Each structure stands twice: as C-alpha cells, then as structure tokens.
Amino acid sequence: MNKRKIITCKKCFYTSNHPLGITFDENGICSGCTIHEEKYELDWDYRFSLLRKLVSQYKSKKGNYDCIVPVTGGNDSFFIVHTVKNILGLNPLLVNYNKYFNTPIGISNLTNLRTSFNCDILIQNVNPNSVKKITRETLRRFGNIYWHCIAGQTVFPVQTAISHKIPLIIWGAHQGIEQVGMFSHKHEVEMSRRYRHNHDLFGYEADDLIDNLNTINDADIWQYRYPDDHLLNLNGIRGIYLSNYIPWDPKTQHEMMVEIYGYKSREFNRTFDTYDFVDCYNYMEIHDYLKFLKHGYSKVVDHVSREIRHKRIDKKKGLKIIRKYIFNKPLYTDLLCEWLSIDKLSLDYVVNSFHNKSYWNYDVMKDSYELNSKNIYQEKLTSGSNYLEGFTSNSTINQDLTEKYITIGKGC
Numbered sequence: 001m002n003k004r005k006i007i008t009c010k011k012c013f014y015t016s017n018h019p020l021g022i023t024f025d026e027n028g029i030c031s032g033c034t035i036h037e038e039k040y041e042l043d044w045d046y047r048f049s050l051l052r053k054l055v056s057q058y059k060s061k062k063g064n065y066d067c068i069v070p071v072t073g074g075n076d077s078f079f080i081v082h083t084v085k086n087i088l089g090l091n092p093l094l095v096n097y098n099k100y101f102n103t104p105i106g107i108s109n110l111t112n113l114r115t116s117f118n119c120d121i122l123i124q125n126v127n128p129n130s131v132k133k134i135t136r137e138t139l140r141r142f143g144n145i146y147w148h149c150i151a152g153q154t155v156f157p158v159q160t161a162i163s164h165k166i167p168l169i170i171w172g173a174h175q176g177i178e179q180v181g182m183f184s185h186k187h188e189v190e191m192s193r194r195y196r197h198n199h200d201l202f203g204y205e206a207d208d209l210i211d212n213l214n215t216i217n218d219a220d221i222w223q224y225r226y227p228d229d230h231l232l233n234l235n236g237i238r239g240i241y242l243s244n245y246i247p248w249d250p251k252t253q254h255e256m257m258v259e260i261y262g263y264k265s266r267e268f269n270r271t272f273d274t275y276d277f278v279d280c281y282n283y284m285e286i287h288d289y290l291k292f293l294k295h296g297y298s299k300v301v302d303h304v305s306r307e308i309r310h311k312r313i314d315k316k317k318g319l320k321i322i323r324k325y326i327f328n329k330p331l332y333t334d335l336l337c338e339w340l341s342i343d344k345l346s347l348d349y350v351v352n353s354f355h356n357k358s359y360w361n362y363d364v365m366k367d368s369y370e371l372n373s374k375n376i377y378q379e380k381l382t383s384g385s386n387y388l389e390g391f392t393s394n395s396t397i398n399q400d401l402t403e404k405y406i407t408i409g410k411g412c
C-alpha cells in the first residue's frame with residue numbers, strides 16, 4: 001500500500017491530496033489560506049472600480065443584452081445577478097443548463113430569480129436519453145455522475161455568447177482561487193478552456209466519451225463541445241469572475257439574499273452549509289460521497305476550511321463539524337437509480353470500486369482529520385446551527401413519498 005506522506009494545512013483542513021492542486025509554505029500553511037489573506041489586504045473599493053470600468057465597455061448601445069450570467073436555483077446565482085443588475089446596472093441574459101436532478105426548492109429559487117430581477121432566462125434541456133447515457137458512462141468510467149452538469153453549465157453560456165453575440169460572461173467565484181489559491185486576485189484570471197478541461201471536466205472532453213461500442217455517439221455529446229478558439233477570438237468572448245473584484249464571502253452574501261429576495265435554503269445530510277447546491281438532489285449527496293471515496297475529503301471540508309479562513313470558527317470546532325458529517329451515507333440514491341434505470345446493487349458496486357485505498361484508510365484519515373472512529377459513529381446528525389451562527393434553513397425538501405426529480409420545472 002502506498003503510504004505517501006499527506007500534509008495537512010496548519011490553518012485549515014486541506015491536504016496535499018486536494019484534487020485542484022495545492023502548495024504549502026515553509027510554515028505549513030496552504031496556498032488557499034495564503035491567498036485568502038488578500039481579502040483583508042487589497043483595496044476592494046479600487047478593485048470594484050476596475051470592474052465598473054471593465055463592464056462599461058460592454059454596455060449595449062443597440063438594446064441587446066450587456067452580458068450573460070449563468071445561473072442555477074442554488075449557490076451564488078442571486079448574489080451574482082443582484083450585483084450585475086442592481087449594482088453594476090447591466091442588462092443580463094440569464095442562462096441555465098437543466099441538470100435534471102432538480103429539487104422543488106431549486107425550481108422555486110429559479111422562478112423567484114427570474115421574477116425578482118425581471119430578467120430574461122434561457123434554459124437548455126438536452127435530450128434526457130443522451131444525458132442518462134452520458135451519466136451512466138461517466139459513473140462507470142471515472143466514478144462521476146456530475147460530469148454532464150458541469151460540462152453543460154460551463155459550455156452553454158459560451159455557446160450562447162457566440163450565438164447571441166454577447167461577448168461578456170460574468171461568473172461568480174473562481175474555485176481554484178477560493179479553495180486552493182491557484183492565482184492571486186490581482187491576476188484577474190478569466191475563464192479558460194484549459195481550466196475547464198483540467199478541473200471542471202476532470203480531464204474528459206465530450207469527445208472522449210464516445211466509445212467503440214457506440215453506446216455514446218456524436219448525437220449524444222455534440223451539445224457539450226466547447227467552441228473552438230477561432231470562434232471565441234472572432235467574437236471576442238471573455239468570461240470574468242466577480243470574486244476578483246469583490247472580497248467573496250458566500251455566507252454573508254447568501255444571508256443578504258435570504259433577507260432581500262427570500263432565497264430558499266435547506267439543511268443537508270453531509271454538511272452544515274444550508275445555502276449551496278439547494279437546487280440539486282445529488283451534488284451534496286452521492287456526488288459528494290464519491291468525492292470523499294476518491295479523494296478523502298468532501299464538501300464539509302471545503303465549508304469548514306472556508307469558515308476557518310473567514311475567522312468564524314477555529315480548527316477545533318471545525319474538526320467536530322467534519323466528524324459529524326463526513327462519513328454520513330448519501331441520501332436519494334434510490335432516485336438516481338430510478339432515473340438511470342440501474343439497480344441499487346449495481347450502483348453500490350460501482351461506487352465502492354472507486355474507493356481509493358492508497359490513502360483512504362483510517363490511519364491516513366486519522367492523520368488528516370485526527371479522527372477517532374468511536375466518536376464519529378456516536379455523534380448523531382444535528383443541525384449545523386448548533387455549531388455556527390447563521391446557516392439557517394427556511395425550507396425543507398418535500399419529505400413525502402412523492403419525492404422526485406423535477407425534470408422540467410413549471411413556470412421556468
């Protein structure tokens with residue numbers, strides 16, 4: 001067994017296993033924590049003035065949209081549209097890729113988003129049979145059910161930018177900067193094909209999914225192809241991240257959106273954060289669990305590390321929270337099985353085959369999270385609010401037996 005040494009950051013809980021790549025300084029502090037300090041050091045008024053200047057070049061004089069904003073019924077969508085429309089005074093075209101794993105809360109948020117901001121929204125519904133084929137293939141091949149969602153969410157805005165001649169795309173946070181400090185905020189990095197390929201798509205482009213058995217063919221994947229550089233350059237397409245111009249803080253931002261617009265949040269089984277991914281049955285459940293099996297960390301580690309960096313909790317409290325959630329078994333797997341037409345045993349078999357045994361064992365976990373298996377199983381899941389201020393939940397997913405993916409949401 002490979003017993004390679006895993007380094008854990010002295011401040012947060014990220015380790016040298018982080019799939020986005022991470023570096024450590026001589027004091028054992030990770031690059032994510034180091035770059036986070038810029039949030040306290042940079043002149044953010046100045047940085048916001050740079051953003052104003054940048055977007056002013058894209059104000060449409062002919063009544064066209066000024067920019068494209070990719071949205072979902074969860075995450076930072078409300079804050080991004082609020083900033084773009086109400087602070088920067090732009091007229092955005094909202095675009096949404098239908099991931100089909102939609103919760104009632106997500107659909108409700110998306111409807112609220114459209115009406116609260118009085119924006120047009122374009123929704124892409126790829127043929128569900130192709131999406132199911134792709135999902136079965138990515139699950140089997142690299143233990144991922146989310147490839148189609150991320151591929152769709154990252155390509156549809158770019159395709160729309162070209163087809164509608166709206167060159168500016170405005171995203172929220174750059175995950176490589178937020179999590180692992182891949183770049184300084186001052187570098188103002190923009191959307192790139194390379195980052196999408198390496199990190200968003202786990203190294204698999206749409207064409208890589210075509211197989212010799214012809215179970216997936218061109219007709220299934222063409223909508224996930226990223227436009228070529230010639231087309232991007234010809235149309236001057238660029239995608240910027242608000243987090244390079246605003247000191248990004250998802251908790252504060254979400255609480256503001258709950259207050260102003262009634263954004264809906266909910267409690268989760270595998271993390272304490274009640275605001276992220278409320279629109280999806282799978283992201284915080286089976287997708288997160290697969291990530292845990294493959295990489296030894298999960299979303300609760302992201303959330304705890306973020307809260308430590310924002311100085312709202314210390315490491316000791318963070319550890320308690322991680323212990324509470326990280327081993328919880330995913331919910332809603334029956335919905336996924338039904339949607340994919342596979343049985344539960346087959347799903348379990350595939351999921352377990354992605355256990356990365358080279359570092360996924362109690363010895364290593366103990367090193368990373370100082371886990372004590374006795375504690376993990378004795379502690380029962382309770383609300384995150386026991387540990388942290390805020391992170392309130394103002395709704396529940398319908399817990400009735402009628403629970404089902406909302407494949408096409410009414411009113412959207």
Ligand SMILES: [Zn+2]
Binds near residue numbers: 009014033034
């Ligand atoms: Zn760190």
